[in-house]
Amino acid sequence: MAGGSREPGRSVTSKILAIFEAFEAAPGPMTLAEICSATGLPTSTVHRLLAELSSSELLERTSSGRYQVGIRLWELAQKAGRHLRETARPWIQDLAAVTNQGVTITVRKGRDSLVIDRAHGDQNLAVTSKVGSRLPLHASAAGKVLLAFETEWVRRNYLSEPLRKLTPVTHVDQRELEEELAAAAQDGYAQSLQEVRAGASAIAVPVFHSGQVASAICIVAEASRVTELKRYLPALRATAAKIENATRHLSRDAVIGAEYADGSLPQD
């Protein structure tokens, strides 16, 4: 029988989530055994859940019998954040074409900035973060902008915890960052000179909605000097204004993640 040593308190929902999170961390398709060890769930349980998820196409099986995230899940998820993404996309693409650089649009999600779309200039894809990737707020240009224009206590809260050094030049000193963010709020832009990845620098400006920062748009380039990045400011600002204008008619909830509603900063 089963119950004897089973750890109680894990809902089915949490198990399903654990499985999907296992896929998020994995580099490619996974075998049953790999999923088991990643989630810590017993084989037969995982097997049954995988079979159920596969039958509804939330997962797919590769020809070798491994499992991978299914396109059906992608379909269901398309609704999330669609308004902002689709409204902003044309402007992002224009900006990428005009500047011939990589452009991203990001939102704040807890203590990270989350890339929700990007466009390329020519072929310089390598430096631009992928869609869906997360970066700590203090390292990326977009993150700094999102933080700089947040409410005082969100910013305080964020800076009070230890900050990770992604590269040798990532700013992690609290006092220094406070000043940098104050300057960013003043000037209306922030930059990150190789603070995320060596060789990649970026400049970002905020996009507002109903009086709050909703997102940030960011140009990523291989340039290493501020003066070069600053050239892009007028184009960036013009694009931000266009996006603000295009999203004005959208509801606040469609543009600003629901977590923002009460100003909370949930920890992961």
Added chain:
Amino acid sequence: MAGGSREPGRSVTSKILAIFEAFEAAPGPMTLAEICSATGLPTSTVHRLLAELSSSELLERTSSGRYQVGIRLWELAQKAGRHLRETARPWIQDLAAVTNQGVTITVRKGRDSLVIDRAHGDQNLAVTSKVGSRLPLHASAAGKVLLAFETEWVRRNYLSEPLRKLTPVTHVDQRELEEELAAAAQDGYAQSLQEVRAGASAIAVPVFHSGQVASAICIVAEASRVTELKRYLPALRATAAKIENATRHLSRDAVIGAEYADGSLPQD
């Protein structure tokens, strides 16, 4: 007590899926009561599941207390089909910029074509299908291509069932379509002249991977004459070749949906 009249045989997984599918059909955020009537599940059950899904951010609550699909679900789903989407994107965008028309890339999913990415030319977004939208294979240009280059029995199977007329000019006669698809296979492209939406026409070519159709790329324009659409053929073909080349190193499972693996055509 509970069990008395409860309908057995519904797993938790199926209930969660039902909830997400309710969101897919809805135009915007939903209230608890709306989700209940959409799914047919009892209020308290839905309430508990929603609370659980919201706590893991798979769903979000709007400021008015309604529920909507959360960005976390979108994040988890980003992995699905990422390789094809991200590899193809630059070429799609270039094609859109060069032709100044809307461009989509689609894959076959059961009896539908599914738009997995798009790019715009100038501002003509209205005519191009949204990312994530499905269209029957016989109506869209991309669908015709996907069908024309499929194996004989998949095509037969598809044509044997009744076909829906999306507009007055949608081709639905089996014999006629068979000939049209044969011609498409011969010529290497297919078109749809206002067969999906009045005023929108399109031309599409296949993208192959390991000897099979993997996807189709499609130019959507307001043009209504074939000759105009045909102008885009060289550019389309060049783009398809570039994508084929860029995806060559990818595994078959990353490019072709797993359902293709055994050639099956699952019904919804």
Added chain:
DNA sequence: GCCCGGCTTCCACTGGGTGGGAAGCAGCTG
């Protein structure tokens, strides 16, 4: 204030979920 519709909480019951084990299977290896 009172009513009404929808949201939230409560709680006893029970069947879907569970997971150890055993049988199947594919891919090596000597």
Added chain:
DNA sequence: CAGCTGCTTCCCACCCAGTGGAAGCCGGGC
């Protein structure tokens, strides 16, 4: 090619997580 090994699939008795009816709660309209 038999024997082995690691993974997947199937089985089934047990029992707790999930269930859902009903009762409380909250807010907004009249």
